[in-house]
Amino acid sequence: MYRTGIVTLSDKGAAGEREDLSGAVIREILEQAGFEVVSYKILADEGEDLKAELVRLSDEVKCDLVLTTGGTGFSPRDVTPEATLAIADRNAPGIAEAMRAYSMTVTKRAMLSRAVSVIRKSTLIINLPGSPKAVRESLEYILDTLSHGLEILSGKGGECARK
Ligand code: MTE
Numbered sequence: 014m015y016r017t018g019i020v021t022l023s024d025k026g027a028a029g030e031r032e033d034l035s036g037a038v039i040r041e042i043l044e045q046a047g048f049e050v051v052s053y054k055i056l057a058d059e060g061e062d063l064k065a066e067l068v069r070l071s072d073e074v075k076c077d078l079v080l081t082t083g084g085t086g087f088s089p090r091d092v093t094p095e096a097t098l099a100i101a102d103r104n105a106p107g108i109a110e111a112m113r114a115y116s117m118t119v120t121k122r123a124m125l126s127r128a129v130s131v132i133r134k135s136t137l138i139i140n141l142p143g144s145p146k147a148v149r150e151s152l153e154y155i156l157d158t159l160s161h162g163l164e165i166l167s168g169k170g171g172e173c174a175r176k
Contacts, residue, residue: 015077015163017043018052018070020063022084022093023143027057034145035082042152043080046160051076058084063096071100071136077163079136080152083143085128093140094129101131101138108139108159112151116142119150137166 019039025031033055040050052074056062063081070076084093108130116123126147128140137159141148164170 014047014049015160015167016051016075017048018074018076018079019043019050019054020066020070020079020081021053021055022058022063022081023055024057024090026055026083035141035143035148038145038148039080039082039141039152042149042156046156048078058090058092060092060096060099063093064100067097067100067133067138071133071138076136077167078159079138080141081139082141082148085126085140085142087125087127091127094127097129097131097138097140101129101133103132105130105132105137105162108137108155108162111158112141112155115154116147116150123147132166135166137163 021033021036026033070079084091109128113123126142130139141151
């Protein structure tokens with residue numbers, strides 16, 4: 014069972030002015046798929062706070078997977094990709110690319126997501142877009158392949174089957 018952390022980036026959510034529906038969608042999808050959610054936080058769109066939380070979830074909580082939602086667009090307050098890249102050891106761009114490619118079949122606005130996917134130590138960190146609809150579309154698309162990546166990252170499984 015993979016240990017998972019969820020971080021919602023939302024100024025309004027952090028101020029208690031908006032219910033976090035996106036975080037709830039992530040939790041629902043993960044738990045249905047058998048992942049364990051060990052941490053869940055709502056943060057304002059502040060890069061330094063997000064960096065500290067991602068480092069905590071990777072290095073102390075030892076999450077296998079961290080999913081963020083929100084802050085990937087073009088608003089001046091959208092700093093999620095920059096904070097994520099700043100604490101990354103390795104880039105894993107294919108996951109963000111796949112989400113954008115699939116999402117482009119749903120809405121051309123998907124090209125406006127600047128989401129990134131990276132690895133820090135043994136933790137895979139993925140930015141999801143902000144809306145509950147976008148979260149569901151993106152996460153459901155990558156989920157089964159994600160499990161294979163996590164197997165390899167954690168050393169629990171190794172070989173990619175050759176066909
Ligand atoms: N991806 C999917 N699958 N479905 C969507 O509706 N919305 C897009 C995009 N990605 C969308 C999507 C829009 S409108 C924006 S502005 C960007 O995600 C960034 O969203 P964020 O700023 O809430 O993170």
